[in-house]
Amino acid sequence: DIQMTQSPSSLSASVGDRVTITCRTSRSIGLYLNWYQQKSGKAPQLLIFGASNLQSGVPSRFSGSGSGTHFSLTISSLQPEDFATYHCQQSYNTLFTFGQGTRLEIK
Amino acid sequence: QVQLVQSGAEVKMPGASVRVSCKVPGHTLSELSRHWVRQAPGKGLEWMGRIDPEDGETVYAQNFQGRLRLTEDTSTDTFYMDLSSLNSDDTAMYYCVTGVVRQFVALDYWGQGTLVTVSS
Numbered sequence: 001d002i003q004m005t006q007s008p009s010s011l012s013a014s015v016g017d018r019v020t021i022t023c024r025t026s027r028s029i030g031l032y033l034n035w036y037q038q039k040s041g042k043a044p045q046l047l048i049f050g051a052s053n054l055q056s057g058v059p060s061r062f063s064g065s066g067s068g069t070h071f072s073l074t075i076s077s078l079q080p081e082d083f084a085t086y087h088c089q090q091s092y093n094t095l096f097t098f099g100q101g102t103r104l105e106i107k
Numbered sequence: 108q109v110q111l112v113q114s115g116a117e118v119k120m121p122g123a124s125v126r127v128s129c130k131v132p133g134h135t136l137s138e139l140s141r142h143w144v145r146q147a148p149g150k151g152l153e154w155m156g157r158i159d160p161e162d163g164e165t166v167y168a169q170n171f172q173g174r175l176r177l178t179e180d181t182s183t184d185t186f187y188m189d190l191s192s193l194n195s196d197d198t199a200m201y202y203c204v205t206g207v208v209r210q211f212v213a214l215d216y217w218g219q220g221t222l223v224t225v226s227s
Binding site for chain 2: 031032036051053055089091094097100
């Protein structure tokens with residue numbers, strides 16, 4: 001299986017801040033990296049697919065970048081509704097795997 | 108938008124099996140990849156397996172080999188997850204998920220989740 005490592009595991013930030021979450025993979029996956037947002041008690045929602053493609057309806061303050069083994073999710077200006085847990089996931093290998101999640105909290 | 112409707116919460120004894128269903132009204136299952144993902148309390152997401160849209164073949168995560176069976180009934184646009192030999196580590200929220208067929212496969216649409224509790 002491809003191992004996924006997100007950092008940080010948790011992050012405190014303020015409304016208006018720019019934040020970046022990273023995801024590293026145990027081997028190269030090209031652009032086959034997706035990001036999800038999960039709010040407390042809810043199902044995850046797809047934010048970004050193919051490393052940098054914004055899912056329909058997702059605000060443009062979210063962006064994704066990277067390739068190979070190093071990827072990033074950036075929120076350009078945090079809004080109150082962005083405080084949630086973020087998960088990366090690879091679809092390069094036939095057996096999908098997730099990162100451990102990054103919890104974004106209000107400072 | 109694709110809506111997924113899951114069956115209700117389950118409480119099972121250790122050693123038992125559980126079936127969770129996922130209905131996708133108004134959509135043809137064969138046009139979507141169909142996945143199951145679970146999340147234990149306070150933990151991350153764990154991909155369990157999928158049914159491929161191209162050929163209906165099933166793919167299972169290694170952690171579930173031999174215990175997990177994914178099936179579907181195209182006449183009712185419903186797919187199913189059967190997990191056997193349950194133990195306390197299987198207590199989790201189970202999500203059905205569908206993926207749009209594209210180059211970069213992703214988990215596009217999620218059900219509301221079904222809580223499975225394994226307890227004696």
